[in-house]
Amino acid sequence: MISHKLCCCVSILVAPFLAQLASGDVLWQECDNSRNYTANSGFQSNLKQLSTTLPTESSSSPTLFATAAVGAIPDTAYALSLCRGDTTNASACGDCVANAFRDAQQVCSYNMDVTIYYDPCYLRFSNQNFLTSIDNTKRHIMPNGENVTSPAATFDAAVGVLLAAVADYAALNSSRRFGTGVEDLDVSTPRIYAMAQCTPDMAPADCRSCLEGIVSVMPKHFSRRQGGRILGLRCNYRFELYPPFSDSPLLHLPAPASGVTPSVDGDGGGRRNKPSTILLALAVALAVVSAALTFTIVCFCVRRRRRQQELPSQPYSGNWESVPNINLPMLDLSALEVATENFSEGNKLGEGGFGAVYKGSLADGQEIAVKRLSQGSAQGIAELKTELVLVAKLQHKNLVRLIGVCLEEHEKLVIYEYMPNRSLDTILFDPERSKHLDWGKRFKIINGIARGLQYVHEDSQLKIIHRDLKASNVLLDSDLNPKISDFGLARLFEGDQSKDVTNRVVGTFGYMAPEYVVRGHYSTKSDVFSFGILVLEIITGRRNCGSYNSEQSVDLLSLIWEHWTSGTILEIADPSLASRSSVPEEEILTYVHIGLMCVQESPADRPTMSRANAILNSDTVSLQAPSKPAFCIRACTAGPEPRHGASQGRGRPAVVSPNEVSLTELVPR
Known part of the structure; x- marks a missing residue:
């Protein structure tokens, strides 16, 4: 009996410590001191409710991502949480988000807008609605490790190629919008590892654009550095000379070339390279970039050809964020471009929050209206899915008739019967x-x-x-x-x-x-x-x-x-x-x-x-x-x-x- 009580006491004492291990140390926090709430206020009550529900929603989500809003203006509390895409323990994700709520209210006491990052997860809450925005301009740059000395150009080029490949994988090949990779180098620096992630509610094109924005600043902030990371609310990446992720990498890039040996210089300095070494480094860098571009173009062409071969004969049944229970005719993008004269202004019927609507005429003479969701509209994705599911199943003479859909080359198009008298x-x-x-x-x-x-x-x-x-x-x-x-x-x-x-x-x-x-x-x-x-x-x-x-x-x-x-x-x-x-x-x-x-x-x-x-x-x-x-x-x-x-x-x-x-x-x- 005493032993049982002792175990219970130990469990109670150790539980907070284990929970803290699940999240680790705070990497960075941003506190907005201009907006504060008071004790026992409506906002604090709504925030407390979020702190109990959002960890569970995060851990139960297949993408380990959750957003929520609680309460009415001006006390509405909005929140977003995301766990790292390689997380296999869902409860650890929930624990990390729960710790984030607790730590955020300690390190940023009574602030209404707080962002806090850990290695396995991050959280933001605010009294302003940021959930519909995909803005990633608020970001934190974290260089890591010492400098590599020679040749810096080759190393930086290799990092750039790896990050670009991992970003592509995260945007196009993962429901969690998460990618990892490794690239072979040489004996002195055998490998570089990288990972990238976006919030899973982003469209592939938006995710790729977001990652491109932060990868492009890599040479400015991380040139010659052994590692670095950029933390952003909508997308982030990290590269190191060791795996910063669990499990095997999803991509493996071969060594770009041989004959160049980077080394580590503890004081961050370096020795001058001979002209021949510099030329060799530039040649290797150009070769790496050229090979990567060629590989990307070939993959793109093969993927597009396969898609064009499959779409005409098959109704849509892919995993575009798992649109359920619909069986719609898929129309080719090329046919819709011809029908609308390449979405010309003269054929535009109107434009709204999600995009524009164009009049068109198919090859058989049928007149159509094409709703073209704008590629920058993240909010419209959920609404488009709703329309596909609902309108495809509704058949009534007083409801507009859905003709088909096109989800090709990042385009999201819904095709309706044309109504000549408009609205x-x-x-x-x-x-x-x-x-x-x-x-x-x-x-x-x-x-x-x-x-x-x-x-x-x-x-x-x-x-x-x-x-x-x-x-x-x-x-x-x-x-x-x-x-x-x-x-x-x-x-x-x-x-x-x-x-x-x-x-x-x-x-x-x-x-x-x-x-x-x-x-x-x-x-x-x-x-x-x-x-x-x-x-x-x-x-x-x-x-x-x-x-x-x-x-x-x-x-x-x-x-x-x-x-x-x-x-x-x-x-x-x-x-x-x-x-x-x-x-x-x-x-x-x-x-x-x-x-x-x-x-x-x-x-x-x-x-x-x-x-x-x-x-x-x-x-x-x-x-x-x-x-x-x-x-x-x-x-x-x-x-x-x-x-x-x-x-x-x-x-x-x-x-x-x-x-x-x-x-x-x-x-x-």
Whole structure:
């Protein structure tokens, strides 16, 4: 019994020591003293919650990478952690991240923005949202070891070749965005070892670009040095004369040439080389670089040829970050370049936060719309995967049809049917074009949107919440039939799970339900709220977020409620409707009534889409009197809202939300 108690006590005392060994010494920390929090504050509470959940998420992730955000602005705590790609013990990864939280709060007491690095892992937390950025400019340079003396040019060239090869491997051949390698040299310096890593959420092209940025400064900071490393939040590398990683290297480069013997000089000095030695060193360096370039070009050509041979006959089933359960036609990049005239400006239909959309025509004459995700858009990867999974499985006449996809040469392209009348907002809010939208056409558009929304909520095998339903995401075909598009922000829910909570609110101001904006709660009733806004916009021809007249800026809901209570609702109908004697006033009043029911403050007071459809298609269903609509937003900025994380330096004021609402404005086809 005594022995058992003694073992328990020893375990309790030794556990913190073993945990510390898992992370080792702090390599570097960066404390932002300009932003501090206080004890027992909301930020400290959110940070404490992160410190308990993020280590587990890191250790349970196949890529040993995790990001999270907890709480509401201004106390939101954002965090990112990454363990080294050769880590085989997941619990050690979690221990390292847990220690990082503890040490960060000790060495940078009460700082709201801290970055801390260990050899096996690193962590950053902040009250500012840095998670959508792939910026790597904040980096720490750590030379290691003594200098090599002769020939320095050969050694530096060999290090450069090895780092370039390891960076390529990390970017292109590893789900963990991690690579290791070894290069043979000579008797005096037998081998050089290197490793490189990016955060796994980066696209291959972004990872390669990030690593190129820090490898390019190697000669400036590490020339002739036996080792060195650059620590960055998004990418890092290290080289040494011994293996700085576990297991066998993933790459093995042969010796570049013989006859040159580097040696170690303890005082960092060196002896002058004879001219013949210098020329030999330069020749060897050029030979190494030339051989490496030739090898890279050959591999690239072989890989491209294989891909071109395989893609036409096979649907996409590769491991592009494991896109699940889809079977889509793959279109050749060359065919899409011809169809869009090499993505010419003349064929561009619009551009948004994730990239541009181009009109094209395939060889068989079929017109298409090609959404081209920008290569620098890291945030768009998850949204593209969502669209591929969802839209490929959704088949309804009021949903845009997905034709195929192209994932070739770092391009990410999604191909849809072309909608000649583009999006609803381009007609509805245009004073001239809206004159062609008589009540019959508006009636058809409202009912089509309602049917499509009921399908994704209740009738499809996948139960989906769109989360960004708005006029610019409703496309119109040649007969003005509406089709809902842009499922990049959609969420799945299963069985009876009709609502959920998110830490990152995404969508567009003016269309989002109050419970979503304030608390992050979303459900099918969130989409019903957006549908109600659309109905009221279609009837009035006015945006929910915009100026009503030159003297007063009033949001649409406040305006409609004012006229509804005074019995003058027809006065704010679209002027093109008011000027026509054949407009059925009772139908307009009914549709306004339905719109108001959909924008009630409590989700329980809003109808389901099947109920809304029943009301829209029946003359006998009675409606209860609506209450005042949910929050009436005043002084909104007219026009499209900037996407969260996008550049806002175009002379347009940024839209600010108390809950850091993430915005989308992808101009549809």
